[in-house]
Amino acid sequence: MSAAPNADGQVRTKSSRPEVPMATAKSWLREMMLIREFELRCMQAYQDKKIGGFCHVYIGQEAVAVGTIAATEARDPIVTAYRDHGHALARGMNPNHCMAEMFGRVGGCAKGKGGSMHMFDRDNNLFGGHGIVGAQIPLGVGLAFATKYEDEVINAAKNGGKSNRVTLAFLGDGALNQGSVHEAMNLAGLFDLPVIIICENNGYSMGTSIVRGTTMGHEISAKSEAYGMEGVEIDGMDVIETYWAMKELVDKVRATSRPIFVDMRCYRFKGHSMSDPRKYRTREEEERYEQGDPIGVLKAQLELRGLTEDEHKEIQREVRATVKSAVEWAEHSPVPPMTDLYRDVYRERWGPYTGSSEPEMLGGGENECNFNAIDTTIDRKADLL
Amino acid sequence: MSIASMREIEFRDAVREAMSEEMRRDMRVMLMGEEVAQYNGAYKVSRGMLDEFGPRRVIDTPISESGFAGMAIGAAMMGLRPIVEFMSWSFSLVAADPILNNAPKMLYMSGGQFGCPIVFRGNNGAGGQLGSTHSWSIEGLFSNVPGMKMVIPSNPYDAKGLMKTAIRDDDPVFFLESERLLSMRGEVPEEEYLIPFGQARIARAGKDCTIVSFGRMVNVCLEVAIELEKEGISCEILDMRTIRPLDAASIIRSVKRTGACVVVDQSWSFGSPGSEVAALVHRECFDDLDNYVHRVHSADVPAPYAYGLEQEYLPNARRIAEAVRSCLYRS
Ligand SMILES: Cc1ncc(C[n+]2csc(CCOP(=O)(O)OP(=O)(O)O)c2C)c(N)n1
């Protein structure tokens, strides 16, 4: 249905797809614009030193998170790498909690213990945010293993129904060179696990273009095929195309419990992280891709269906307000109490520290603190504004 | 415990009984690893489990430690309670990232949202002339990481009771067996029992010197104590059973009575459970000690292959006895 410019600025007519209801398409536009605005504000906050550590923004790749996650159900588990704000927001994480996590505040999705690269959200079945390149793929395969085990061992014994959940596990093109990813693909193929491994192929791992680091860089799905996984290429700059292509795959995996690999073609518009001057690629190349900006592409598609400039401005105004208030909410969220340092190490409240390294804070003497007096039920998500 | 309910079984049977009993009582528990199913386990620990539980719960994996350890961790985040067998802990090094960087940190990094109820188990320590790559005692290296628990049983009874506790524990547990102990026979009751973590066992009571040890080395210490008794030296041997958590109170109590402490730990000395115990005792029992804490470790070299070298490399009866005498100024 759609006629959209692709990365080369040319208009490509997509195979006939059913039309996405206007309200749904508009909600995607809003989500993508929210992510864009959120990331711009992150960059600003990073410059202002309100966000520390490494911070990787998702600008340019918004259609991937929005289109793929729209094709899932809320109960389908998701796991990704460190460029994870977009996935978190697309999965429904409250922008306040996402921003507060980066600000290192107790209102963050992980109480300020994970940071930008480690976004976790149990309520939304987001299993991280993982900082080690490739490490999340064995985990994602394990999530799929568990859902299948639940259906075929636990529920089968109880004569219960099948949940047939499908896991999405995201990685970058550079991560494809990690051994653990290949081990995981072999296991997924071997055990018939219901997982879609989505390679967000933005052409670069930091400053290394795919051809400099990866064999078969022009056709990476060849690698998955060696593990008995079907490989599919999807245009990740077009959210509607991404959605339909992914919907097909998600339905298929739900029915067959066979893993699939996706070569998701996309481009990151900004540097790898905040400190990357992008000397390894040309301005011309960047401009070429910017013409295929996924937000612009969707906007153009929706204008053909009657989206007005006023409506667009209204969305823009609304996401700006949302993100602005997320920043304020994060700023007002308290920093974690020092006692949080020792919480969540083990399931028991204070954990079994080795006797000799027991933290002073937990011991006797001057620094003694009365644990019973500490409120462990801080409502970290209570609205502060 | 009634005599009738006691029987002697091997260490490997004790571990298997614990796993099988827990798998019967909890469908979320499953076993995976190389050769655990059809081959019945490289060391026959899982013998017969495939027949009882079937291939969906006793799962042969490829030689892919990083992949299947990570997969099991993902499954644990979802709520399963996997037991992962490493044929040897020496082979777990290729899975260092998932087992050290994911499992013990997941709960913390997710702000308490995702725990990791998983048991990693396998043979640890020198098996017998396997050379340097296959003779790891990983307790020194791995116990450094907060968020994990480490269990090192010295006999079949403890192995069973601790394994059952490990499987029911909500945190990641590193369970270190010893190839050299797998055929050890010991009394294990028919009735169910669990052994809590963080509670040392007094393997032998004594009054002159406290020997702190764990795992296979406890058995060597017991032999040494019998010899030293003939010299009029009475040793108290503490079998720690778990390294994390470490039962500091039992160590302190004993050393305050004996005034002397020797640690026997088969990992390397630099940054080890042994050095941790020494630091603890020096801090807590400073005024009670008649001598500094003596430590017996594997020699600070890669594990050698040649029989004689390996025997000298490991903490052995002679070196332990020398350390006790020296600590008591009897040498
Ligand atoms: C094991 C490991 N090695 C190196 C790094 C440092 N690092 C972080 S991101 C990155 C590039 C990854 O690129 P890609 O997988 O293509 O993902 P993208 O950043 O493009 O999303 C590198 C080298 C790391 N985090 N982990």
Ligand SMILES: [Mg+2]
């Ligand atoms: Mg990349």
